[in-house]
Amino acid sequence: MSDLIDIRLTVNGVAHEGRAEPRRLLVDFLREDLGLTGTHAGCEHGICGACTVLFNGEAARSCIMLAVQANGAEIRTIEGLTEDGRLHPLQEAFHREHGLQCGFCTPGMLIAALDFLRVNPSPSEEEIREAMSAVICRCTGYRNIVRAVASAAQKMQVKP
Amino acid sequence: MSAARPDRFVGQPILRREDHRLLRGQGQYVADLVLPRMLHAAFVRSPMAHARIKSVDLARAKAVPGVALALAGAELMRLLPPVPDTQLSLPAKWKTTVQHKIHNPQQPLLATDKVRHVGEAIAVILAESRYVAEDAAELVDVELETLPAVIDAEQAVKPGGTLVHEQLGTNVIGEFAIAKGDVEGAMARAPHRLKRRFYHHRYSGVPMECRGVLGVYDQRTDSMTIWSSTQVVHWLRREASGILDLPEGRVRVVAPDVGGGFGVKGHVYPEDLLIPFLARRVGRPVRWIEDRHEHLMCSTHSRDQTHELEVGFDGEGRILAIRDRFIADCGAWNPIGIGVVYNSAVHLTGPYKVDNLAVSARVVSTNKVPSAPYRGAGRPEASFAMERTIDLIAATLGIEPAEIRRRNMIPGSAMPYRIGLPYRDGEPIVYDSGDFPAGLEKAVAAVGGVAAFRERQRAAREKGRYLGLGIGCYTEGTGVGPFEGASVRIEPNGKLHVAGGACAQGQGMETIFAQIVADAWAVKPEDVTIQLADTAGIAIGFGTMASRSTVTLSGAIHYASDKLRKKVLSIAAQLLECAVVDLELRDGGVSIVGVPERRVSLAQVARAARPGWDHGRPAGMDPGLEETHYFEPQTVTWTNATHAAIVEVDIQTGRVKIEKYAIAHDCGVVVNPLLLEGQIVGGAAQGLGGILMEGYTYDAEGQLLTGSLMDYLLPTASDIPDMELIHLESPSPLNPLGVKGVGEGGAIAPPAAIANAICDALAPFKVEFNQTPITPEQIVRAAKQF
Numbered sequence: 001m002s003d004l005i006d007i008r009l010t011v012n013g014v015a016h017e018g019r020a021e022p023r024r025l026l027v028d029f030l031r032e033d034l035g036l037t038g039t040h041a042g043c044e045h046g047i048c049g050a051c052t053v054l055f056n057g058e059a060a061r062s063c064i065m066l067a068v069q070a071n072g073a074e075i076r077t078i079e080g081l082t083e084d085g086r087l088h089p090l091q092e093a094f095h096r097e098h099g100l101q102c103g104f105c106t107p108g109m110l111i112a113a114l115d116f117l118r119v120n121p122s123p124s125e126e127e128i129r130e131a132m133s134a135v136i137c138r139c140t141g142y143r144n145i146v147r148a149v150a151s152a153a154q155k156m157q158v159k160p
Numbered sequence: 161m162s163a164a165r166p167d168r169f170v171g172q173p174i175l176r177r178e179d180h181r182l183l184r185g186q187g188q189y190v191a192d193l194v195l196p197r198m199l200h201a202a203f204v205r206s207p208m209a210h211a212r213i214k215s216v217d218l219a220r221a222k223a224v225p226g227v228a229l230a231l232a233g234a235e236l237m238r239l240l241p242p243v244p245d246t247q248l249s250l251p252a253k254w255k256t257t258v259q260h261k262i263h264n265p266q267q268p269l270l271a272t273d274k275v276r277h278v279g280e281a282i283a284v285i286l287a288e289s290r291y292v293a294e295d296a297a298e299l300v301d302v303e304l305e306t307l308p309a310v311i312d313a314e315q316a317v318k319p320g321g322t323l324v325h326e327q328l329g330t331n332v333i334g335e336f337a338i339a340k341g342d343v344e345g346a347m348a349r350a351p352h353r354l355k356r357r358f359y360h361h362r363y364s365g366v367p368m369e370c371r372g373v374l375g376v377y378d379q380r381t382d383s384m385t386i387w388s389s390t391q392v393v394h395w396l397r398r399e400a401s402g403i404l405d406l407p408e409g410r411v412r413v414v415a416p417d418v419g420g421g422f423g424v425k426g427h428v429y430p431e432d433l434l435i436p437f438l439a440r441r442v443g444r445p446v447r448w449i450e451d452r453h454e455h456l457m458c459s460t461h462s463r464d465q466t467h468e469l470e471v472g473f474d475g476e477g478r479i480l481a482i483r484d485r486f487i488a489d490c491g492a493w494n495p496i497g498i499g500v501v502y503n504s505a506v507h508l509t510g511p512y513k514v515d516n517l518a519v520s521a522r523v524v525s526t527n528k529v530p531s532a533p534y535r536g537a538g539r540p541e542a543s544f545a546m547e548r549t550i551d552l553i554a555a556t557l558g559i560e561p562a563e564i565r566r567r568n569m570i571p572g573s574a575m576p577y578r579i580g581l582p583y584r585d586g587e588p589i590v591y592d593s594g595d596f597p598a599g600l601e602k603a604v605a606a607v608g609g610v611a612a613f614r615e616r617q618r619a620a621r622e623k624g625r626y627l628g629l630g631i632g633c634y635t636e637g638t639g640v641g642p643f644e645g646a647s648v649r650i651e652p653n654g655k656l657h658v659a660g661g662a663c664a665q666g667q668g669m670e671t672i673f674a675q676i677v678a679d680a681w682a683v684k685p686e687d688v689t690i691q692l693a694d695t696a697g698i699a700i701g702f703g704t705m706a707s708r709s710t711v712t713l714s715g716a717i718h719y720a721s722d723k724l725r726k727k728v729l730s731i732a733a734q735l736l737e738c739a740v741v742d743l744e745l746r747d748g749g750v751s752i753v754g755v756p757e758r759r760v761s762l763a764q765v766a767r768a769a770r771p772g773w774d775h776g777r778p779a780g781m782d783p784g785l786e787e788t789h790y791f792e793p794q795t796v797t798w799t800n801a802t803h804a805a806i807v808e809v810d811i812q813t814g815r816v817k818i819e820k821y822a823i824a825h826d827c828g829v830v831v832n833p834l835l836l837e838g839q840i841v842g843g844a845a846q847g848l849g850g851i852l853m854e855g856y857t858y859d860a861e862g863q864l865l866t867g868s869l870m871d872y873l874l875p876t877a878s879d880i881p882d883m884e885l886i887h888l889e890s891p892s893p894l895n896p897l898g899v900k901g902v903g904e905g906g907a908i909a910p911p912a913a914i915a916n917a918i919c920d921a922l923a924p925f926k927v928e929f930n931q932t933p934i935t936p937e938q939i940v941r942a943a944k945q946f
Contacts, residue, residue: 021291023291024291028290031191031192032194035194036185037185037188037191037192038184038185038186038187039185040189040191040368040369040419041191042368042369042370042419042452043452043868043869044451044452045452045453045868045869045870047868047869047870048368048452048869048874050368077185078184078185079184079185081184081185082184087183087184091183091184094179094183095175095176095179095180095183096175098175098176098834098835098837098838100179100182100183100666101420101666101667101668101838101842102182102367102368102369102417102418102419102420102665102666103178103179103181103182103183103187103417103419103666104187104189104367104368104369104419104420104666105368105419106182106183106187107185110183126878128877129877129878130877130878132876132877133876133877133878133879134876135876136368136869136874136876137368137877138365138366138367138368138420138422138842138846138874139368139420139666139838139842140838140841140842140845141838141841141842141843141844141845141846141880141883141906142845142876142877142880143841143880143882143883144838144841145877146877146882
């Protein structure tokens with residue numbers, strides 16, 4: 001055990017302060033210290049992607065980052081995806097296309113898709129499959145996830 | 161699929177009610193639950209496959225600040241002498257019909273004398289945080305005396321070798337044999353015979369949420385609440401009540417949102433019982449969340465069967481006899497008995513007419529992770545052996561594999577068809593409905609048909625490209641008993657509340673059962689609350705496994721509703737001053753047939769039914785509007801499917817690209833086509849992962865070589881093709897809705913279909929892949945050898 005380090009960061013637009021051991025994982029800090037349990041830990045070794053958050057605007061796996069690395073960072077988690085309680089077009093598309101079953105990978109899947117569509121707003125199916133392979137889903141067989149991302153991409157382009 | 165009736169909700173692609181919480185990150189999985197003063201558990205697990213425990217020294221661990229308890233097996237044995245488990249055994253009807261022998265070694269909650277697989281728990285630490293608990297676990301000094309590891313099941317059955325359970329005197333912990341017809345004679349007379357060995361490797365469900373359990377003891381009321389990521393809350397309550405010596409009424413088990421199960425969470429694990437026991441002992445809530453490494457080395461594995469199959473057939477490819485002897489490597493323990501292995505035996509011949517059959521099986525203990533059901537539960541192994549055999553017959557005779565299937569399939573006109581063997585519920589197996597040849601034709605047509613494919617294949621080969629068409633068929637007994645329970649209640653506001661013994665892990669049960677209840681009561685699905693996976697909801701329940709919940713819970717809901725409807729109509733008749741026969745349920749109320757404006761709402765009926773003064777019940781009627789029914793299906797109902805795949809095999813890299821994948825599936829009446837497709841595609845993706853990517857491997861010392869997701873490869877979006885689904889709909893005559901189970905089916909046929917497709921693609925190299933998985937390395941070697 002070692003000394004606690006002060007951490008100041010912004011999560012979903014809200015400033016937070018906390019203290020954590022240097023070894024504390026960012027995912028544990030988000031989930032347990034800040035109570036944002038929407039971000040899930042599925043493997044804790046950086047493979048499954050369930051813990052994906054936006055870290056200074058880019059997708060990152062919070063299970064292989066330390067909380068102290070997030071000092072000064074701006075983070076967006078699944079809890080920050082809705083605006084004024086309204087589902088984000090990606091969330092709507094996952095609902096409509098039945099792109100989720102158990103829901104455990106879904107937060108990571110949505111955040112990864114958000115990042116992907118920022119970089120590539122009108123992707124092909126193959127590009128969607130390649131990008132979404134960053135997150136493992138064990139329930140859906142991906143068909144409806146791919147459809148949901150494609151459908152959300154269209155809706156998001158139409159929107160101003 | 162037949163068109164859904166517009167006035168009914170069953171059959172409609174209704175969007176899931178579960179989604180809203182899950183999409184917002186508001187799902188509540190066990191790892192999300194936090195209680196005041198909660199302690200965190202970590203386990204010390206065996207680094208060796210087989211060893212005698214000489215000593216466990218907890219002193220250094222106990223000295224770590226923040227550690228509340230450190231406990232090893234020997235002390236636990238003093239605190240908690242073993243309680244017999246309450247695993248549901250097969251029914252007497254099966255036991256008296258099938259020749260068998262079963263030993264059932266019971267796993268202790270912590271290892272005491274020996275460790276029997278890498279990952280078996282030796283000691284447990286409770287601490288203020290998981291970090292501290294894991295620190296302390298590393299400081300536990302365990303002295304182990306290595307024993308030879310039993311790794312190869314075929315070696316393990318030979319006398320004189322090392323025993324996993326010495327007291328049994330054998331590693332064969334289960335065996336049985338089934339037969340029909342005259343196999344010896346038919347085999348001897350068969351113009352052609354072939355014999356092969358089929359190995360189906362070890363893989364498992366690997367849900368994205370690992371297991372987890374949280375126990376909190378309330379001293380005030382001497383009661384225990386357990387939240388577990390389990391598929392079987394009532395079974396867990398039964399066992400916990402035994403361990404804790406508490407009446408079931410003072411143990412509540414809840415499975416909150418569960419992040420996938422697939423069978424892996426379908427039985428009671430040692431941690432499910434140990435954590436609540438310790439929570440009571442220390443007087444604080446205790447939570448244990450399995451990490452992925454633990455999951456891969458101590459949550460149950462599955463498959464791992466070696467079949468020695470001989471088939472006799474005539475010159476037309478008609479099967480005359482099959483003899484199959486197989487071994488199932490069940491690992492160190494056998495937590496759920498012989499059911500999976502028996503499934504393999506009776507599902508072997510699938511959709512085919514085989515009059516002479518003899519199957520014998522041995523279940524063998526080894527120093528590997530225990531085996532238990534995983535999506536398909538013995539059927540993928542059977543389908544693989546059978547469907548490869550069909551293709552081998554085809555190759556022997558130079559006849560199209562599809563044609564061999566056609567010639568051997570039981571026709572739709574033969575339904576119901578008695579296959580002449582007992583199911584594991586002891587009942588004679590009767591295929592209740594279905595049209596296997598129709599499914600075959602539709603699946604093959606969906607990938608373009610055989611003739612067109614052969615032309616493409618020939619043209620591609622000329623260019624040095626290897627295309628293959630593979631077919632995999634199966635039948636599946638679903639909706640097995642013994643029972644499921646439902647309580648249906650009409651609330652004072654006229655809304656329906658239904659509690660059931662099923663447990664969801666992502667299937668969308670709240671949505672589909674609300675559809676079913678809505679139809680039963682002529683209300684809207686949004687007027688229905690579905691309460692599952694909570695022992696407080698209903699006294700007796702069975703749980704979710706074996707593609708059974710849609711069948712068994714819908715039956716329970718139907719019959720409970722029947723009972724309740726009689727009461728509702730009697731009360732309404734009194735209120736409307738008419739006869740019961742003149743009434744119908746309509747728009748959330750009861751109205752006179754043909755005069756819909758003469759009605760009372762269900763809320764009015766519920767108010768009339770309430771106990772107490774000024775009620776509106778007919779004289780002599782008991783108060784309240786709640787009925788419970790335990791549906792005991794007479795036996796299973798049979799689904800079937802044909803999977804057809806076209807692959808391209810790159811012989812340079814060994815890569816298998818799935819160009820087309822079609823599934824013609826028949827699971828009876830469809831409750832929700834959207835969710836049905838989700839189940840089938842998800843299952844098929846797991847089957848494709850199984851044949852091409854996933855697998856547990858052990859070295860000769862019993863070390864697990866695939867202890868992370870870098871080694872155990874799960875398919876991603878770029879590994880799984882899009883799939884075409886064709887729905888056939890042969891209603892089951894065995895339950896009121898005509899439904900059949902769908903949870904597992906998708907995972908059964910992909911290994912067979914893909915193996916057949918690869919072999920077809922590589923036919924010029926005379927390659928046979930009769931084992932799974934099929935890896936790029938094997939493909940490259942096979943093509944090079946030629």
